[in-house]
Amino acid sequence: MKYIEVTMKAQPCNETITDVLAALTADIGFESFVPSEEGMQAYIPKALFDEEALKNVLTDFPIPNVCLSYTLTEPEDKDWNEEWEKNFFQPIVIDNRCVIHSTFHTDYPKAEYDIVINPQMAFGTGHHETTSSILAELLDADLKNKSVLDMGCGTSILAILASMRGANPVTAIDIDDWCVNNSRDNIALNHINNIHVELGDASLLKGRKPFDVIIANINRNILLADMPAYTACMHPGSELYMSGFYIEDIPAIQEKAESLGMEFVHYREKKRWVAVKFIKRI
Numbered sequence: 001m002k003y004i005e006v007t008m009k010a011q012p013c014n015e016t017i018t019d020v021l022a023a024l025t026a027d028i029g030f031e032s033f034v035p036s037e038e039g040m041q042a043y044i045p046k047a048l049f050d051e052e053a054l055k056n057v058l059t060d061f062p063i064p065n066v067c068l069s070y071t072l073t074e075p076e077d078k079d080w081n082e083e084w085e086k087n088f089f090q091p092i093v094i095d096n097r098c099v100i101h102s103t104f105h106t107d108y109p110k111a112e113y114d115i116v117i118n119p120q121m122a123f124g125t126g127h128h129e130t131t132s133s134i135l136a137e138l139l140d141a142d143l144k145n146k147s148v149l150d151m152g153c154g155t156s157i158l159a160i161l162a163s164m165r166g167a168n169p170v171t172a173i174d175i176d177d178w179c180v181n182n183s184r185d186n187i188a189l190n191h192i193n194n195i196h197v198e199l200g201d202a203s204l205l206k207g208r209k210p211f212d213v214i215i216a217n218i219n220r221n222i223l224l225a226d227m228p229a230y231t232a233c234m235h236p237g238s239e240l241y242m243s244g245f246y247i248e249d250i251p252a253i254q255e256k257a258e259s260l261g262m263e264f265v266h267y268r269e270k271k272r273w274v275a276v277k278f279i280k281r282i
């Protein structure tokens with residue numbers, strides 16, 4: 001898949017501004033973000049790129065007195081992958097229990113769960129706050145023999161940890177064929193054989209048997225739109241973990257979830273990004 005690289009400059013520039021910029025551009029389809037001192041580079045599949053939507057995000061930027069500009073390039077897939085792997089992906093340890101590294105890392109800490117990810121263009125190395133918060137939730141959850149669905153699986157990092165923690169069977173779904181292929185590679189790299197990967201969205205869930213646990217790290221608007229499809233394949237007691245939105249989005253997410261018979265359990269916050277846990281009651 002061809003990606004567009006957009007270099008955005010903000011004046012002034014700080015972490016809050018790049019976080020808000022990442023959240024707003026994620027809502028219009030951007031998938032990967034690399035902050036810099038002057039702003040950030042963001043990546044979007046060429047097929048999804050809508051320059052007018054980008055201009056609107058920059059024009060309507062909610063933080064006052066920020067001057068924003070952008071330039072576009074179309075990087076070669078291979079160059080981008082090599083660049084990203086060399087410069088941006090360092091091994092990461094979650095809660096002292098789970099290490100995530102790539103095949104090109106030789107020196108990384110040992111941990112109870114050792115996950116190998118070659119992310120290429122897919123989202124999900126454990127570095128983003130949303131991924132690490134859900135990984136931490138999965139480390140705390142009882143997943144033994146539970147059926148798990150990972151919606152918006154990206155690299156399938158969450159599905160892989162769920163499987164390592166005893167979940168069975170595991171289904172991983174992503175709307176992006178690059179992520180589906182990358183998931184299959186990562187699942188094989190980790191010698192896992194109970195994750196079934198599918199290309200598509202929430203419409204694939206119609207008529208499915210209930211899952212014991214559903215994980216969805218996507219974004220606020222997609223979660224609000226797709227939550228009815230998720231809860232339609234849950235039973236009383238099923239757990240739903242969601243991330244990809246900010247702390248101020250919790251009331252909207254909670255209201256929707258409760259209208260679908262879900263009970264709020266708790267949330268985790270990292271740099272204003274949150275992961276929430278719900279249990280289906282009816």
Ligand SMILES: C[S@@+](CC[C@H](N)C(=O)[O-])C[C@H]1O[C@@H](n2cnc3c(N)ncnc32)[C@H](O)[C@@H]1O
Pocket residue numbers: 031123124125126130131134151152153154155156157158173174175176179200201202217218222244
């Ligand atoms: C924020 S990434 C999360 C990746 C990974 N699960 C993680 O936690 O790091 C969101 C993923 O959702 C996928 N996605 C976007 N819209 C979707 C939809 N409607 N249904 C399923 N997947 C979707 C994107 O392609 C992307 O891989």
